[in-house]
Amino acid sequence: MDERLVIRLAANAQQINKWLVWSETENQIIASGEVENSKQLELLQMQAKSCLVICLLPSVDVLIKPVIINGKFNHQFERALPYMLEDDLAIDVEKLHFSVFEKEKDLVHVAVCDKNKIKMWLSWLTDAQITCPQFIPEALAITAFENDDWHVLKLNDQWIVREDKCTAWACDSELLNVILQTKIDENKVQNIISDSEFEEEYIGNWSCPHPILPMEVLAKGTINNKVNLLSGEFSVKNETHEIIIRWRNPAIALGILFFVFLVNIYTQAVQAERKTLNVKTQVESIYKQLFPHSSPLKYLRIKAKINRLLKDSTHLQPADFLVLLKDIGPYFSRNTDINIESLSYDSKKNDIVILAKGKDFKTFDNFKKLLPETFVLTEGPLNTKIDGVTGLLTIRRK
Numbered sequence: 001m002d003e004r005l006v007i008r009l010a011a012n013a014q015q016i017n018k019w020l021v022w023s024e025t026e027n028q029i030i031a032s033g034e035v036e037n038s039k040q041l042e043l044l045q046m047q048a049k050s051c052l053v054i055c056l057l058p059s060v061d062v063l064i065k066p067v068i069i070n071g072k073f074n075h076q077f078e079r080a081l082p083y084m085l086e087d088d089l090a091i092d093v094e095k096l097h098f099s100v101f102e103k104e105k106d107l108v109h110v111a112v113c114d115k116n117k118i119k120m121w122l123s124w125l126t127d128a129q130i131t132c133p134q135f136i137p138e139a140l141a142i143t144a145f146e147n148d149d150w151h152v153l154k155l156n157d158q159w160i161v162r163e164d165k166c167t168a169w170a171c172d173s174e175l176l177n178v179i180l181q182t183k184i185d186e187n188k189v190q191n192i193i194s195d196s197e198f199e200e201e202y203i204g205n206w207s208c209p210h211p212i213l214p215m216e217v218l219a220k221g222t223i224n225n226k227v228n229l230l231s232g233e234f235s236v237k238n239e240t241h242e243i244i245i246r247w248r249n250p251a252i253a254l255g256i257l258f259f260v261f262l263v264n265i266y267t268q269a270v271q272a273e274r275k276t277l278n279v280k281t282q283v284e285s286i287y288k289q290l291f292p293h294s295s296p297l298k299y300l301r302i303k304a305k306i307n308r309l310l311k312d313s314t315h316l317q318p319a320d321f322l323v324l325l326k327d328i329g330p331y332f333s334r335n336t337d338i339n340i341e342s343l344s345y346d347s348k349k350n351d352i353v354i355l356a357k358g359k360d361f362k363t364f365d366n367f368k369k370l371l372p373e374t375f376v377l378t379e380g381p382l383n384t385k386i387d388g389v390t391g392l393l394t395i396r397r398k
Contacts, residue, residue, distance in 0.1 A: 003030060005044065005051035006219040007130075008138060008155075009121050011058045013038040021047055022219040032215060041128035053132040054222045055121065057229065059160055059170030062137040063089075063112040066166065073100070073108050081110065097234065101140070101227045102166045109166040111137050111229055118234055133236045134222075135229040139168030141221035145193070150204075154196035155214040177203055324352055328395055331370045337363040341390065351396030358389050367393075374398055 002025040008018040017040075020032040035043055067084060069077055078100070082093035089096065095115055102109040118135070125132050142151050142162040151162045160170040163183075171179050180203040184190045190204040195212040230236050324345070332338065341355040358364050361382060371377050380392030 003051045004219065004222065005047045005053045006056060006215065006222055007041070007044065007053065007132075008056040008215065008218065009058065009124070010038070011061055013120075013124070017041060018215055019044060019047075020213075020215040020219050021051060022216070024223065029213075029216060029219075032213075038124040039127075041124055041130060045129055048128075048130040053130060054134045054136060055125070055132050056136055056138040056141055056218055056222075057113065057121070059137060059139045059158065059168075061113060061117050062139070062229070064137060064139060064166075064168050065110055065112060067108050067110055069106055069108055071106070073103050077108075081108075085110075085112070097229065097232065099229045099231045111140070111227070113137075113229060118229065122234070133228075133230065134225075135234075136222060136225055136227050137168070137229065138218055139170055140227045141218045141225060142168065143217075143221055149191040149193050152192055152194045152196070153212075153214050153217050154194075154198070155218075173200075180204060324350070324395075324397070328352070328371070328375065331367065331372075334370055335363065335367045338367050349396065351394055354393045354395065356391060356393050358391075360389055364389070364391060364393075371395070 003021055003023050006020050006022060010017050014037050016034045016036060017038065018032075018034045021030040022028075023030050031047070035041055065085065065088070067081065069084075071077075081098050081100070082096065085098075086093050089112070091114070097113050097115045097118055099111045099113075100108050101111055121135070138155070139160050139162060142153060142160060144162050144165045145151055148164075153160055154173070157173050158170050159173060159176050160168070162168045169179075180190075184203055192202070192204045192206045194206060194208045195210075195217045196214065197208055197211050198206065332340065338356050338358040341357050343352060343354045345352050356364070356367075358367075364379065364382060368377055368379065374397060376396050376398055378394040380394070382389050382391040
């Protein structure tokens with residue numbers, strides 16, 4: 001999605017919630033406005049369905065604080081983190097949610113928020129049927145300058161201040177100078193760049209080059225922003241992950257069935273290969289019987305030769321032909337004085353015509369006597385040549 005709906009959630013259910021739709025492609029505001037209370041968030045359902053939804057949390061409800069650690073931050077430090085801040089907080093740490101958003105050497109930066117507040121905001125969104133994967137403290141949505149300049153803006157009656165990448169805070173307008181007095185060194189004039197116009201005089205070197213709508217500044221600050229208070233117990237469940245869990249068992253069952261199917265196919269293929277091998281062996285054996293004076297040939301050579309012999313045959317059915325050839329083959333092998341020159345097969349008549357060559361006329365008579373009565377042999381004219389006698393033999397089953 002290139003459009004994002006940024007909602008600035010209020011501190012309580014009766015306050016106004018501001019919103020803005022920002023287009024990254026067009027780099028401009030598509031729509032903006034506000035809803036009077038938490039119940040009216042449902043008015044944003046249509047925008048939420050077509051946009052990436054990101055919620056900003058009011059600075060008054062989120063404390064951003066650095067924590068010094070000794071060594072590398074790990075799960076042990078993460079579990080101990082609430083108790084390391086216990087003395088600095090006025091509320092039971094068990095009721096607070098801690099989210100580390102930046103890690104440095106011997107230092108981590110953490111955002112702290114009341115768990116009940118997060119549950120409240122999530123319930124607002126649930127009631128409004130809006131899905132939001134990211135909660136960002138609004139102070140961390142203001143762009144941090146690379147130099148020492150501070151970046152500030154005014155929202156409602158509060159000033160939000162971003163000192164640097166990991167330091168941000170907010171306060172009411174009447175308290176700003178008091179806080180600036182404690183933060184800015186007397187010997188240093190702090191450059192403070194404001195996106196909001198100001199009339200009062202504040203401590204520091206203030207400027208407002210180009211006034212910008214607060215929600216526009218905050219919306220731009222959500223782009224590529226990795227800060228997210230929806231961590232730990234509030235982590236958003238991945239819909240894809242939930243779908244995987246829901247369909248995991250059916251998928252496993254389907255996988256097993258598919259595996260069984262493959263095994264069955266493989267078994268059938270092996271059996272078919274064995275049958276094919278047996279057929280090839282039989283064909284080679286028949287050929288050897290029919291052509292005892294020729295060199296033995298492998299199945300593929302025999303198949304090619306048979307195809308050549310049968311190319312003029314009508315209604316060719318090689319399987320029937322091989323069966324008939326197999327049955328008469330042994331009788332040719334017993335009479336070694338007669339050789340097959342060529343043959344053809346007619347499936348309609350179910351007979352085989354063989355051009356045979358023998359030593360003499362007696363050779364043909366002997367073959368005729370050897371052939372059992374289950375076959376009918378029709379002998380064509382015999383021709384005498386220098387090297388023997390040739391003739392056509394038509395053989396079919398009775």
